[in-house]
Amino acid sequence: MSLAKRRKALGYTQEGFAFAVGVDRRTAGRWERGQSQPQPPQRPKVAEVLKMDLDELDALFAPAEVLPKPEGLGPSAPDGSEDTDEMIRREFLRLMAVSGALAAVPIDEADALAEGALRGSVGDFERMNGHLWQVYQLARAKHSVRPIVQSQLQALNDALQDGEGQASTLCLAAGDLFQLAGELAFDANRYDAAAASYALAAGVSKEAGAYDLWACALIRSAYVDLSEKRYQQAAETLGAARRVALRGDSALSTRHWAAAVQAEAYAWLGDFGACEEALDEAEKVSHLGGEASNGGWLRFNGSRLAEERGARYLQLNRLGLAEAALRDALALPPLASGHSFRRRGAVLVDLAAIGAKRRDSEQVVQYGLEALRLARASGSGYVARRLQTLNAELGTFGRDRRIAELKAEIGTLTA
Known part of the structure; x- marks a missing residue:
């Protein structure tokens, strides 16, 4: 019954x-x-x-007995069961879609506040989201954070359906959490899922009038365009992010982060002048007092600008400028201590790429192997993608055995 x-x-x-x-x-x-x-x-x-x-x-x-799945209803694992990772991913996206829809529907503020006060739920999501960002940042294997984020999404859905808490508070929580979900998808090379997450984040953040949160969602969305080589589209999105951020909190670094990422789009477009202008704007983050970032959905504080500048000069083929900036970045304490595996991996790959452009096999192997070890240890899809890009530049080394071995190792990793 x-x-x-x-x-x-x-x-x-x-x-x-x-x-x-x-x-x-x-x-x-x-x-x-x-x-x-x-x-x-x-x-x-x-x-x-x-x-x-x-x-x-x-x-x-008690859950009802699971009936066998009829044939022809989607992909299955070799043993006949549905691919678990695919099931989790679909549920993840469903939860975000539901939360996004619910967050956009106005609720009765008085009833929501009354019930939220009784249950003590106001502010819980903000605190938990902040904790999840810290866990994500420190995790070697980013995908390990996904089950916790999925649980938080389910809790957010329940709160939205029940009307727990102030509407604007729940919109903020959703915009925050959707960005973290997008980061998980992006790191796993699932660009469509990442783009959908960031779009939902932008929508609910706009609904809440949270300009900095909205701008950060646009910045993250632009990273998807950059990864798929839509550089002009990325530059335009980042220009919009900079304009939105100007309406936000002037004490936060949002507009400077948008400028730093826009510099990458301009570098890919070969526009050295626009790239330099954007980098100079990003450097102004050092003029901000107090906490320029919140350590969650906004983590840009200028500490990585040396590596950003080095990467941009590499894109523009200014190899001397690039190598000097990247070596400075590699020597900075946060990178030396392994604080960010993704960041250190990116610097190592860029230094290897400089070696490839100079046909310096020693430099390629030294930095390429270190980046490869880091990618394996962390499981980072981002570092793996960067190595795959490096692999495309190693075809000009002829029969160099060490380069051939490095290419084969990278191919195994990215496969």
Whole structure:
């Protein structure tokens, strides 16, 4: 027997049952649809209202037996079961889509605040999101953070459906969390999923009037364009991000981060003057006092500008300027201590690329192998992509055995 049938057999409406148990009607509705279950502290009361013992209640909420999937309904693993990673990814995207839609729907502020105050939920998402960004930043294998983020997305969905907390607060939480979800997708080379995440983040951030959060979503979206070689489109998106950021908090570094990334787009377009102008604007982050970044969705504080400048000069084929800046970046304490595997990996690959352009096999092998070891240790898709780009430049070394071995190792990694 289902929960709904048991409720009706006892003469309860859904609203009456929810009142008797002491929950919101929408919570009872989710129990009946199998979207969630009563928590342990709630179960004795639910069992009492339904006139059941706890064992019977557990049986009522036990998941139904999973039937075999009919043929032809999507990809399967070799053993016939659906690819677990693909299932998780689809659920991840579904949760974001639902949260984005719910965050855009106005709710009654008075009711939301009253219920949020009773449950003590206001501010919980902001604190948890901040913690997740820290975990993500420190994790060697970024994908390991995904289950926690997925759980937070489900909690956010529940809050949005219940109207827990102030509407603007929930929009901010959604815009923050969607950007972290996008980072996970981007690091795993899933550009479509990353772009969808950032678009949702931009939409709800705009809805909340959070200009810096909105601008950061646009900046991250531009990274997808850069990865797919849509450089003009990226430059335009970053120009929009800079304009949005000007309406935000002048004490934050958002507009300077947008300029730093825009410099990359201009470098790919071969525009040295525009690239230098954008880099100079990014350098002005040093004029900001206090905390220029929040350590979560905004982490740009200017500490990586040496490597950014070196990478831009490499793109523009200014090899002497590039190598000097990159060596300075490699010597900085955050990189030397392994604080950011992605950043250190990018610097190493760029130094190897300079060696390739100079046909210096010693430099290529030295930095290329170190970047390869780091990519394997961290599982970073970003460093793997950078190495794949380096591989394309190593075809001119003829029969150099060490270069051939490096290419083969990179090919194995990126496969």
